[in-house]
Amino acid sequence: MTHLRTAAREPVAAVEGLRVEVGGRVVLDGVDLSLRPGRITALTGGSGSGKTTTGLALLGEYPPGARVTGRVRVPDGLIGYVPQHPAAALNPARRIGALLLDIARDRVRHLPRPGRRVAARQRVLDALARVRLPADGRLLRRFPHQLSGGQQQRVVLAQVLLLGARAVVADEPTTGQDPLTKRGIVDLLGELARQGIAVLLLSHDADVVRALADDVVVLRDGRVRDAAPADAPARAPLGGAGREGAVLDVRALVARHGRTPVLDRVSLTVHAGECLAVVGRSGSGKTTLARCVAGLHPRHDGDALLGGEPLPAGLRDRTRSQVAGVQYVFQDAKAAFDEYRPVLDQVARTAVRLRGAAPAGARREALALLGALGLPEAKAVRLPAHLSGGELQRAALARAVLARPRVLVCDEITSGLDPRSRDAVLGLLGGLLRSGRTDALVLITHDLGTAARADRIAVMDRGRIVEAGPSKRVLGAPEHPCTKGLVAADRWFAAARGSGR
Structure with missing residues (x-):
């Protein structure tokens, strides 16, 4: 990809010899980095390598109690930030239209008063179009929690565009995105660079880095390292062929966000020993379906049965056994933990609360499982603020696995992980299913490589399941236009990878 080449121009921002210590632990050690107009710099590395800490340093933000040395230089001009968990950047009490119009109004104060309202609205519509969101009244009337994670992320990008930032720090902007939306964000960030905006891309997605970056900086344990090829991930299937008997049976599920329909008579069945991947574009209804099954979206019609027994629609109406039976792992893990x-x-409290385990035994079990996932005790005893999004x-x-669920619903849980960590988590999930520690697995995912390892795939579009079947058939010979579009976009990234872009 060709950007506006401006290597000779002064940096928009830079860090020099940046060192950050928190509680005696070195998070960053001697990091140098500069952002130049019209160039995309990718900062890559595994979960916990220091990518987000570096990005936030450019905004003058550091972890609580941090000791900072080195220099951060930010000349005049705003730096925008797109966080990994976009909901954190959106006021949950305000509608999307109000959030965007507040920014747009500030940008048109120099205009005569009679024309400000029209000019502000036009700026909002232009920003929505640039991030590929529909500029209709329905979206503008929604609150942030009524949008998918991908839609929230694009709203934050629209805010950054409205602010007129000279530089943008994009923290895992393609995390949790379907291939079509991911390609759209690649195009968008490329367009920002062509307009002379400096972009710092924090990402472990090698395909996105390869397609976008002019410069690549690799972090490992808080230090700048040379790039190293990623290990090829294992492609072992997550489930088996499935056994007789439906563990989860969803029948004619209908759900809305306010007056907006989200699910339209969705039905699906997951059998014992089976892994089902649910894929589709951002906003297609995947997460709402998962939340209905888990009792987190109680205002819906239709039924969800666990082992043939109907589940109450709301979590508060379910027994302890039913709560343990369907466990939901959130896409935004940070929001799912008590920060104090x-x-x-x-993590250990789940075994105590839902299984009646003794506290000491629950703690040992939690430590063993966390260690298998790459989180040693030294990290597990910390507060959530001191762990990365992937950790x-x-x-x-x-925490969910300790409940020993019959159905484990995972909503984009590998989207914030580097390739090695992602493969470790998927390997653990496959082991849980094969060993019988959970009866069935439902993966909500945008990653078609992950979906390919499921037994079956269900494709959602506009609140409906438009195609379903064995994973090899759905991805190898897609039939519905939505599936064909997702597969084509995924192959575009594969082609970019093969060409060494």
């Missing part, structure tokens, strides 16, 4: 309690305590996702998975 150590992660280990919160918190692994902790959230451990």
Whole structure:
């Protein structure tokens, strides 16, 4: 990809010899980095390598109690930030239209008063179009929690565009995105660079880095390292062929966000020993379906049966056994943890609360499972703020597994992980299913490589399942236009990978 080449121009921002210590632990050690107009710099590395800490340093933000040395230079001009968990950047009490119009109004104050309202609205519509969101009244009337994770992320990008930022720090912007939306974000960030905006891309997605970056900086344990080829991930299937008997049976599920329909008579069955992947574009209804099954979206019609027994629609109406029976792992793991309690305590509490385990035994079990997921005790005893997004996702998975669920529903849980960690988590999930520690697995995912390892795939579009079948058939010979589009976009990234872009 060709950007506006401006290597000779002064940096928009830079860090020099940046060192950050938190509680005696070195998070960053001597990091140098500069952002130049019109160039995309990718900062890559595994979960916990220091990518987000570096990005936030450019905004003058550091972890609580951090000791900082080195220099951060930010000349005049705004730096925008797109966080890994976009909901954290959106006011949950305000509608999307109000959030965007507030920014747009500030940008048109120089205009005569009679024309400001029209000009502000036009800026909002233009920003929505650039991030590929529908500029209709329905979306503008929604609250942030009524949007999918991908839609929330694009709203934050629209805010950054409205602010007129000279530089943008994009923290895992393609995390949790379907291939079509991911390609759209690649195009969008490329367009920002062509307009002379400096972009710092924090990402472990090698395909996105390869397609976008002018410069690549690799972090490992808080230090800048030379790039190293990623290990080829294992492609072992997650489930078996499936056994007789439906563990989860969803029948004619209908759900809305306010007056907006989200699910339209969705039905599916997951058998014992089976892994079902649910894929589709952002906003297609995947997460709402998962939340209905888990009792987190109680205002719906239709039925969900666990082992043939109807589940109450709301979590509060379910028995302890039913709550344990369907466990949900959130896409935004950070929001799922109490920020004031150590992660280990919160993980172990699941076994105590839902299984009646003794506290000491629950703690040992939690430590063993967290260790298998790459989180040693030294990290597990910390508060959530001191773990990376990827580390918190692994902790959230451990917490759910300790309930020993019959159905484990995972909503984009590998999207914030580097390739090695992602493969480790998927390997653990496959082991849980094959060993019988959970009866069935439902993966909500945008990653078609992950979906390919499921037994079956269900494709959602506009609140309906439009195609379903064995994973090899759905991905190898897609029939519905939505599936064909997703597969084609995924192959575009594969082609970019093969060409060495």
